[in-house]
Amino acid sequence: MLDLTNPTVLKSFIFLNVEAIALILMISLPIFLTSALIFKNVCSLFKHKK
Numbered sequence: 001m002l003d004l005t006n007p008t009v010l011k012s013f014i015f016l017n018v019e020a021i022a023l024i025l026m027i028s029l030p031i032f033l034t035s036a037l038i039f040k041n042v043c044s045l046f047k048h049k050k
Contacts, residue, residue: 003009
């Protein structure tokens, strides 16, 4: 178990969390944007067919 009372451990723990969040955002953001674009295109195609 981590000693969260130790300031250096706490700092490194927060830094690791921030890095992990940044990595997740970097990976998920482009995927989300591309899926949104694809969804938009599919919707417009279906509208044009009608």
